[in-house]
Amino acid sequence: MTVATVRRLQLLQYLGELEQNIAENDEAIAHLLHNGHNGRPRRQRRRYWIRPWITRRTQYGHFDRLMKELETEDVLSFKNFLRVEPDMFRELVDRLSPRLQKQDTWFRKALEPGLKLAITLWYLATGESYTSLMYGFRVPHNTISLLIREVCESIIAEYADEVIACPTTTDEWQQIAEQFKNRWNLDHVLGALDGKHIAIKCPRNGGSLYYNYKGFHSLILMGLVDADYKFIGVDIGANGSASDATVFNNLELKDVIENQNIGFPEADPLPNDNRNIPYFIVGDDAFPLRTWLMKPFARRTLTNEERIFNYRLSRARRVVENAFGILANRWQCLLAPMHQEPETVSSMVLACCCLHNLMRMRFPNLQNENLDQEDLNHHVVPGAWRNCANLTDLDNVGGCNRATIAAKTQRLYLKHYYNSPVGAVPWQNDMI
Incomplete structure (x- = not known):
């Protein structure tokens, strides 16, 4: 075997090892891109910022449609729906609004105090799951989990000293x-x-x-x-x-x-x-x-x-x-x-x-x-x-x-x- 033949074989072996290393590196890079550097799967990109059907809350949600119909057409059903009289619901909205009103941002419009109160009263009256409330009021369930506690604490802050007052005289x-x-x-x-x-x-x-x-x-x-x-x-x-x-x-x-x-x-x-x-x-x-x-x-x-x-x-x-x-x-x-x-x-x-x-x-x-x-x-x-x-x-x-x-x-x-x-x-x- 001549010297030229030996060098040719060595070169082919080197090229094969180089190709194998490149393939292994490509696989490692792909794995890191998919799973992240900490070995955990990367979070999938959000498909929606707000789901389209939630954006139609004012057209089909309970608060903007059903409750207004009940208040004008069937007061008894309104009381059965929220367990309070329409007059009392309006009083609650008026007194709690300063505590519940949030400022609109560039990303989304703040929920109305009346909507927050309606969701809370409906939950207290029925004990339904947050997911069920989400589909009825068209408000995400994770938002509901926060606003219900916020409304309850606002009710306590506004009314507790007035309506649960232990006599002192x-x-x-x-x-x-x-x-x-x-x-x-x-x-x-x-x-x-x-x-x-x-x-x-x-x-x-x-x-x-x-x-x-x-x-x-x-x-x-x-x-x-x-x-x-x-x-x-x-x-x-x-x-x-x-x-x-x-x-x-x-x-x-x-x-x-x-x-x-x-x-x-x-x-x-x-x-x-x-x-x-x-x-x-x-x-x-x-x-x-x-x-x-x-x-x-x-x-x-x-x-x-x-x-x-x-x-x-x-x-x-x-x-x-x-x-x-x-x-x-x-x-x-x-x-x-x-x-x-x-x-x-x-x-x-x-x-x-x-x-x-x-x-x-x-x-x-x-x-x-x-x-x-x-x-x-x-x-x-x-x-x-x-x-x-x-x-x-x-x-x-x-x-x-x-x-x-x-x-x-x-x-x-x-x-x-x-x-x-x-x-x-x-x-x-x-x-x-």
Whole structure:
């Protein structure tokens, strides 16, 4: 083999290796162009800045078409659609617009405050998914997820201090006590207290923190309600694993009541009596018995007198159960597990309470069909939301501390009073 032949073979081998290296480099470059330098697939280029069917919102969306038709042609359907009267919807738009109005940009026009409010009310009224709302109102679901919380926080900021105002003066508390006396035949009552579990999806890393004794994850809504089913005190956000008593013990409301810094009236006699009795709120067996918090007798073998006292107390305590029933029946997002973060759920629930009180103030008769009623014989008709005594026992009260002894003594005295001729109502013996 000549020298020329050897050099020719070496050159061919070199050209083959060079061609293979070029091919490998082209493949590596193509891989990097497709996946990026970090090894992850490159994000696909957006096909649309705004989907064409969303840009036709003003022509076919619920807010610009359906709601205007309902307002002019069928007011009843409008109320069923958003759960509020047209006048109230306009009031909400007028008062919330300064908080919700955004500035238009070169890229897009800002959503109207009325549209944001309509989407939020529709969600609170139905609990539908954001995707379903997207196709009805022609607003992207990721935008809806932001604006609903924004509107709820605006409702709270605008209305909470006005419509959920806990009384602070003796005269205000006296008015509530007078309502309970006239409507529910129980004296010295300043409110009904109870807790409600709001079902939520288990938060990330939530573990069993929000898991309650009923078998689901929840936040606790603690409410104090007056005789007209309005919330005068609300706390939302405690984890579902806590008991009602634990939540109440951590509230500022309990501290100011115990320290007598809330303006409760001074103890005075019941009608036609001469013994001073403190004013109190009423609750169920989950709460501690105190002179300022009365609850039913809990023994299994109750005397007739104790049953009558429990019946009289339950007539007043039932208002808080009805308030929760009205709240959840109107804002049905509260009936199913809510998938938002706990902070967002708290804002939504508090906004619902504000709207509930606002409805009770503006249009009280619209929700009365959902309440428990009493027939002519004072038997309870469930509302639509859920299809001369011997006083010797007062001297033998025992307890772990003076507060408990005083509370038990007070409850026994009330028992005797409401079983006496001066405190009894004609139908109470038929109720036990």
